[in-house]
Amino acid sequence: MNRLLVVRLGSLGDLVHTLPAVAAIRQAHPALEIDWLVDIVHQDFLSLTPVVTSIVALPDRTARGWWQVRPVLAARAYDVAADFQGLIKSAALARLSGAARVLGFDKESLREPAAGFFYTEQVDVRGVGHVIAKNLRLAAALGASAGGTRSFPLTTVESAALADVRSRVGGPFALLNPGAAWPNKRWPAERFGQLAGHLRSRHALRSVVLWGPGEAGLAEEVVGHAGGAALAAPPTTLSDLVAFARGARLMVSGDTGPLHIAAAVGLPVVALFGPTDPARNGPWADDDISLARYGGCECHYERRCRQEAAWCLRTISLDDVAEAVDRRLAAAEPGDRP
16 A cells, blocks of 8 residues: 545544544554545645645535546545545545545444445444544554554644734633534633633633634624633634644633644643534543533534524533533643643
């Protein structure tokens, strides 16, 4: 095996959860050329990992995008393509690469079972809980260690945004991430603001509120409820986000990409889960804390809640999160963060 194509198009959190598998493959095959096919909006994040030889960006999700990327893939003459996504589109793109071997998950574990028709080999991951462990099982079919250390290789970069925040905060800080692509994953902004007050009074931490495209107003709402205990981050790139996570003391967030980046670089986290299952998607460090309402949620893996009066994340109180923050910071060893 000389050339491998990894197919995981998105989302950001899922890319993070695929990194240990790709790192394990790299460790097992140091000379292997590993290309990663990804949606173009995420290629900057993958540029931060040294275990990938080349990034192949899917320019868009239309037939035109597929047509544009197909000759690029064919020219690389892959021996193997591994689909870590389990959708019809990702499986089809893996097959269109021209690789003789096309690997994916077993039919029962696929998000879209019809994807299995595009594979030449399927790896049984039934009974495997966390998505990281499932990905490592797929990597093991390519000679990697399924039980090795979970490694998230991300390079360190200079961040003007982090330098700006440090000059404004003047001391240690926590990260609050109120946004998410799914409204169903957002804890109320008012409670994030009140949590910032707790972090300042109890732990002498200012809070920096992260935000992404279309979320500037949400960040300002959190700041407005914080009574001076929080400030909105400047516009940030994904490399800035990695730098922020390496410079903070704690992150509190719903189930979204910034949470998983923070956990990947070892930042202590408190994660808030409603429609998604932390046993499958949550932080993996023993000391990290997930406050979950998945068991009582009636809208599993749905973008919007269908039961507004019984919205599960609303049942996570400020006191619940403050107590979890206190426990997580107490578990962090003194001096383990900058």
